[in-house]
Amino acid sequence: MRPENYKPVRHPPSHEYELYFGPNHPGIEGNYAIRVRLKGDVVQEAITDAGYLHRGFEKIMEERLWVQNVALVPRICVPDPVPMEESYARAVETLGGIEVPERAQWIRVLMLEMSRICAHLFTFGGNAATIGLYTNMFWGVTMRDLFLDIFEEITGARIYHMYITPGGVRRDLPDGVLDRLAAVLDELERKKPEFDDLFFENAVVINRATGVGVLTQAQALAWGVTGPNLRACGLAHDVRRDDPYLVYPALKFDIPTATSGCSLARMHVRRAEVEQSVRILRQVMERLRTVGGPVRAHLPNPLAWNVPAGEAYARTESSKGELAFFAVSNGGPKPWRIQVRGPSQMHGVQVLERILEGARIEDVAQIMFSLDACPPEIDR
Amino acid sequence: MTSQRASVPAQLDHILHEMSEVRVTPKGERRVRVDLAADRLPTLLQLLKGHGGFLHLSSISCVDWPETDEFELVYHVWSYESKMLISAHTLIAKSPGRFVSVYDIHAPAGFYERDIHEMYGVHFEGSPNLNKFILTSWHGPPPMLKSFDTRAYVDETYAWRDYNPQWLKDIAAKGGGIEE
Numbered sequence: 001m002r003p004e005n006y007k008p009v010r011h012p013p014s015h016e017y018e019l020y021f022g023p024n025h026p027g028i029e030g031n032y033a034i035r036v037r038l039k040g041d042v043v044q045e046a047i048t049d050a051g052y053l054h055r056g057f058e059k060i061m062e063e064r065l066w067v068q069n070v071a072l073v074p075r076i077c078v079p080d081p082v083p084m085e086e087s088y089a090r091a092v093e094t095l096g097g098i099e100v101p102e103r104a105q106w107i108r109v110l111m112l113e114m115s116r117i118c119a120h121l122f123t124f125g126g127n128a129a130t131i132g133l134y135t136n137m138f139w140g141v142t143m144r145d146l147f148l149d150i151f152e153e154i155t156g157a158r159i160y161h162m163y164i165t166p167g168g169v170r171r172d173l174p175d176g177v178l179d180r181l182a183a184v185l186d187e188l189e190r191k192k193p194e195f196d197d198l199f200f201e202n203a204v205v206i207n208r209a210t211g212v213g214v215l216t217q218a219q220a221l222a223w224g225v226t227g228p229n230l231r232a233c234g235l236a237h238d239v240r241r242d243d244p245y246l247v248y249p250a251l252k253f254d255i256p257t258a259t260s261g262c263s264l265a266r267m268h269v270r271r272a273e274v275e276q277s278v279r280i281l282r283q284v285m286e287r288l289r290t291v292g293g294p295v296r297a298h299l300p301n302p303l304a305w306n307v308p309a310g311e312a313y314a315r316t317e318s319s320k321g322e323l324a325f326f327a328v329s330n331g332g333p334k335p336w337r338i339q340v341r342g343p344s345q346m347h348g349v350q351v352l353e354r355i356l357e358g359a360r361i362e363d364v365a366q367i368m369f370s371l372d373a374c375p376p377e378i379d380r
Numbered sequence: 381m382t383s384q385r386a387s388v389p390a391q392l393d394h395i396l397h398e399m400s401e402v403r404v405t406p407k408g409e410r411r412v413r414v415d416l417a418a419d420r421l422p423t424l425l426q427l428l429k430g431h432g433g434f435l436h437l438s439s440i441s442c443v444d445w446p447e448t449d450e451f452e453l454v455y456h457v458w459s460y461e462s463k464m465l466i467s468a469h470t471l472i473a474k475s476p477g478r479f480v481s482v483y484d485i486h487a488p489a490g491f492y493e494r495d496i497h498e499m500y501g502v503h504f505e506g507s508p509n510l511n512k513f514i515l516t517s518w519h520g521p522p523p524m525l526k527s528f529d530t531r532a533y534v535d536e537t538y539a540w541r542d543y544n545p546q547w548l549k550d551i552a553a554k555g556g557g558i559e560e
Binding site for chain 2: 054058063326
């Protein structure tokens with residue numbers, strides 16, 4: 001029986017409401033936010049909100065010496081810092097006309113591919129966590145830690161290595177590190193069936209991720225999508241092969257693709273890329289046992305180095321797609337302009353907003369993670 | 381077309397043939413620099429996309445040149461077919477600092493134009509969204525301008541404080557510490 005003074009709540013005629021997703025939300029990737037307008041549980045509109053991680057790198061770099069920026073660039077992207085170092089170093093080398101010694105080139109590829117594996121392991125964990133599977137996260141991070149041990153041994157740092165410098169790398173590899181890396185790769189391959197069992201053959205993943213967040217090839221091309229997200233739509237474009245740098249032309253590797261362009265397809269492409277990175281690493285390790293020589297080109301005094309005037313656009317295939325550094329020198333001791341083109345600036349903003357339309361609320365986090373958007377790349 | 385036309389890679393020749401007053405400079409393998417007047421730029425991008433397969437706008441860069449009071453805008457376009465990157469450079473006057481949007485040719489321009497508008501104050505006519513994105517709470521001048529001095533801003537806005545904790549005094553007592 002209702003009391004006499006009972007007044008039912010009058011709902012507005014429209015059931016649309018807005019939800020602020022992030023930045024302190026476990027379903028958001030990094031310090032980022034999405035304003036989502038929903039009707040029921042279906043997204044009507046999504047607006048991304050960046051800036052939580054803006055540190056003004058591009059401005060700061062104009063006020064530091066060319067060599068000082070080596071310490072800044074890896075910090076732009078936390079999960080995959082090595083491509084940042086590589087792009088910056090190659091832009092400066094192009095400007096300065098510096099030839100990188102062969103051994104240093106092989107070492108750089110070693111670093112880049114290790115970083116790619118680490119970034120993908122992170123993404124697997126994050127992606128699984130968005131659909132309620134936390135074991136992947138623990139296993140992925142544990143596996144990544146073994147690679148971080150190798151990074152630490154080579155560079156002295158686990159995440160921000162500051163190792164790739166214009167002209168080569170900071171120092172040569174320590175004795176025996178290749179054997180220890182081989183053991184880590186063996187361990188990764190030994191664990192692979194377990195990872196597959198836990199993620200790719202898991203009914204929860206298959207049901208939740210198949211056909212979700214679909215991106216067609218035409219959309220991907222029109223919206224500037226690159227990297228695994230583009231390859232999951234069937235286009236086999238990879239900067240390592242199409243605009244090669246370092247010793248990549250001497251390496252044998254495939255470019256995995258998928259056709260459906262959905263969340264699961266994107267993860268399958270990354271899984272295959274990990275396999276290809278292992279294949280590359282084994283070739284690199286074999287070469288590094290025989291290639292000798294210096295690991296750094298002779299450079300002018302870095303504290304008084306006036307890099308020749310000009311501009312350079314250095315592109316690298318990071319784990320997220322096409323990463324590019326545009327460097328302009330006016331012939332002075334500091335960069336006149338450095339621009340960072342992160343792949344997430346495309347798939348983390350306009351693309352994310354568009355493919356979230358029509359998605360269900362429970363898939364928002366999963367779609368974002370399956371695109372592997374890296375907010376620090378957007379904010380810089 | 382200027383005298384440097386002879387060095388234009390063959391696959392670009394037929395496209396650039398239709399343009400006048402374009403300076404083309406090959407910059408090594410798979411890199412070409414093109415300099416042209418601002419009003420010709422959208423036509424070039426349209427031709428490159430339509431006839432040359434330059435579908436991918438990799439980025440738009442902005443460079444501030446205070447000595448000539450100009451902004452340099454650089455449009456980097458990539459062709460998946462010919463595997464080549466063309467960087468089209470153009471200069472626009474800093475005042476009024478307006479340029480036309482190329483969003484209707486390349487959708488990724490939406491992000492870059494918004495970013496350049498926020499960081500340099502260039503207004504792109506026809507760009508779909510020039511609202512603030514990263515610097516939502518910032519009300520000062522566009523910070524990437526060379527005229528914006530970060531250090532002076534910090535000096536004016538914040539008070540400096542001496543920092544001399546005990547552990548630093550201990551180090552100084554042993555002959556170490558921070559050199560001024």
